[in-house]
Amino acid sequence: DQQVKQNSPSLSVQEGRISILNCDYTNSMFDYFLWYKKYPAEGPTFLISISSIKDKNEDGRFTVFLNKSAKHLSLHIVPSQPGDSAVYFCAASFGGSTLGRLYFGRGTQLTVWP
């Protein structure tokens, strides 16, 4: 059973605008959340993470929001650039000694067009 869900398989956004990628999870015990970007023929690249004790984390153009009551997180990319076109994966962990054991969503293909 998929504990982390990305219900939008694809998203298309114009360059310069905001991209919002969504992720839902079912297990309230998840303690740490990460976003990865993946280009074809490459491994996932870490983007940004957030602990369950926070509701927002920002790093440059990337901001992750966490809504624990809704078991929902989102990744905002502002402004979007064509180089952001990739598959984005949301991942969750129970943290602590099990930090590296990640549960992934199926990914969202983001396309940023000029």
Next chain:
Amino acid sequence: SAVISQKPSRDICQRGTSLTIQCQVDSQVTMMFWYRQQPGQSLTLIATANQGSEATYESGFVIDKFPISRPNLTFSTLTVSNMSPEDSSIYLCSVANSGNTIYFGEGSWLTVV
């Protein structure tokens, strides 16, 4: 950050054969992880490789099919045994650093024919 190198990067294998994937990290890490991404699917954890002890396998994965070695703090191998077309996947090595970030290698793309 951690630099993770995997070999082979890509291979085509005959069914019934076995293939060993190597993972080398540029720094010492306590735990290394092996994931699989089947076509069109999300990444799924196969096992956690700890130095000096047996690997811990996730539900649905067994040591006879995916034996793992972890001889030191910078290296691990995953063997995919007696391969079938269903084993065609990307196999990924990952590590967790002290900064609570998990890094992945480039992946090993296996096609079983």
